[in-house]
Amino acid sequence: MSALAGTGALVRLALRRERAVAPWWILLNVGMTLALISYIERQMPTDAVKATYTAVIAKNTFFQALGGGFVEPRLDVLATWRSGGFLYVAAAFAAVMCVVRHTRAEEDAGRAELLRAAGTGRRASLTAALLVAAGISVAGGLSATLTLVASGLGATGAAAYGAAIAVAGWVFAGVAAVAVQLSRSARTATMIGLSVLGVAYVMRYTGDATRQYWLKALSPIGWSHLVRPYQDERWWLLGLPAAVAAGLCVLAYALLDRRDLGAGLVPERLGPASAPGERGPVSVAWRLHRGLLVRWAAGVAVLAAAVAGAGTIAGQLAAAPAASQDLLRSMGWSTGDILDVLLRYMTLIFAHVIALYPVLMVQRLRSEETSGRAEIVLATPTTRLRWAGGHLVLAGLGSAALLAVAGVVHGVLHGLLVGDLATDPPRVLAGVLGHVPAVWCVGAVCVLAYGLLPRASVALSWTVWIMTAALGQVMGPLYGMWAGTPLEPFHYIPNTFAGGPVDARPYLVLFALTAALVTGGLLALRRRDLG
């Protein structure tokens, strides 16, 4: 078994490195499960409310597709149904990342070579990665099971639910194991793995939305849904993903035995040999970061479409009996036209999510600096101000563009599905774009942190974004934390959906604040040591 030599040591090494990742994953399973149990207990205390909710869901294609299949008006079913749609995908995602991290990424970094030369076998690193990924999947599932049991729900259903989470991880650990043999870089391997996950999700979603259940039955994510915990617990169905995972592992080993270390079966594509005409700092920043912006635009468009789909529930809820009206009121939708309140709420969701983009762009500035890439740019006649300015112009225009994408997609789809196609798109777009100054302001705080406290800037900028999102008007009310936090910029933006005159002062104040913060950050950057 010399091909497996050193597997034990590699497993220990991988577990040592997973200490920073796996706990979050377990926390996610526990937190998500607990959050939905308490959410359903709080919002749907009586059987009558649960029944109403279930009846509404059964008529709404979007929510049925999102949750995955039919639901029964019981706490255990509702809680696992709501969290499962998310946790199955999360388990698959975690497994893909874990396997790639401990195999192809190690080869890319040259560390695999070091270990292979130190006497570990050819199959040791893949075996260790698979064991660790499978183990983390089981730990994730088990933590969900224990959470359910500890909350006083049935143990059998809890076990089925945990198993459904774990097998989703197994299948995608197998997918990633094959992907890392095919690709020449960790990046490509991750892309292959996540693309398969995306296709599996879309097949499952479409299957539930169109009632073409064969699509769902072909999707690995669908298999976990079909286990149906707390309904009829089809244990035998767990065998299918387990068998597929095993088959994928066999394939991965067969491919592994046929390739060189560092090589892949799919050749890396060659790029352009030259890039004439990239001169100014803005065009350089665009070349360096356009990939991030394009991915964000795609993600925002999908989010906006999903949110527009979720909006279809509004009309049905408004027409629903009094019990549901209580549900609405508890969510803070108590005043005004329900559609307008909904639009305002969804616009805030876009603004909070998109505010992360300038935060990440400022963090990229820091990573350019620490990696030494800024050094070779700044050794050219580019000044620090122009270098940072190029990034910030892209960050500013990029966040405005992302808000515009959200506004257009959501406006048009909302008009088509729920509202009025003639009047909704322009007012939704205007409402979303109104949040540009607040989004910029969040980014500007990060610029100041980057200029003044470069070492702490990444941690500070995450804190800034999480605080604005967590204390904002979207998340705050969920746990009773919204008290008009003065430091949160979004609540100063006037609600244009309510109608009435719009006050220009908040916009001007936020623009001025943004300008002051960015200026301060850039002045500090000009005076400090770099690198």
Add this chain to the structure above:
Amino acid sequence: MTDAISVSGLTKAFGSTRALDGLDLTVRTGEAHGFLGPNGAGKSTTIRVLLGLLRADGGRARLLGEDPWTRATSLHRRLAYVPGDVTLWPGLTGGEVIDLLGGLRGGLDRRRRKELLDRFQLDPRKRARTYSKGNRQKVALVAALSGDAELLILDEPTSGLDPLMEEVFRETLREELRRGDRTVLLSSHILSEVEALCDRVTIVRDGRTVETGTLAGLRHLTRTSVQADLAGPPHGLAALPGVHDVVVDGGRVTFDADPSALDAALRCLAEAGVRGLVSRPPSLEELFLRHYRHSETAEAAGAAGTAGAAR
């Protein structure tokens, strides 16, 4: 003749670590100057100060006659820089990186670029994430050399290059120097590389200049280390002028000899009967261990030794 680089008494501390502790460096216009020292001696810190990336705590630095901190931008129009550890944007191809840097520098010579790519055998269509360290180094070298800078600042430019490519680099740099209007600051911890290219050298250690001058002037740098297996004892070898550090261990003798003393030393060995002979120039690590040990503390010499071994 004016000096391209003139640095005196430069100090820079990072927290409690003193990276530069009164460093002096003078590079004359039109010369190739070797900047030698073990890792951690302060070479890269000095270069970063000269590029205006770091601000010196004390001392004086002049680059092409101007202050590198306040006049960074206009100075950068006149220089090209190759860092010691080149990191590139993983998603960009080598060709894109070369053009991007060239564009920021105000354009590059397309013919020269193509010629250099051919010479260094670099495929410009590959993404930077697939390049080895040596290939990333080549990207930075091609970008720096296809411009028309009057000053080249090269920080350990051959680290990661194989010996063949090292020779290509030396040949290319010699051609550049033959034009006569280029000044080169070449930082390195490899003595032979500096010997092959530079007229004058500055040797630094622990943030301070230990020695500076022409290679010919630093006689002890051009000593030859000899190790010989002899039939009998080498009578009178240790007494010869220009022969240093003689150690006799049974039939094996090791010593260093100045060029002027080689003839007499070899004659002395031949008389004793030579069975084996190895001669080579001393490595920088040996120089630091042997020559500078006397003027520094034993602890510091040990640190230089481990720094050399760690490479």
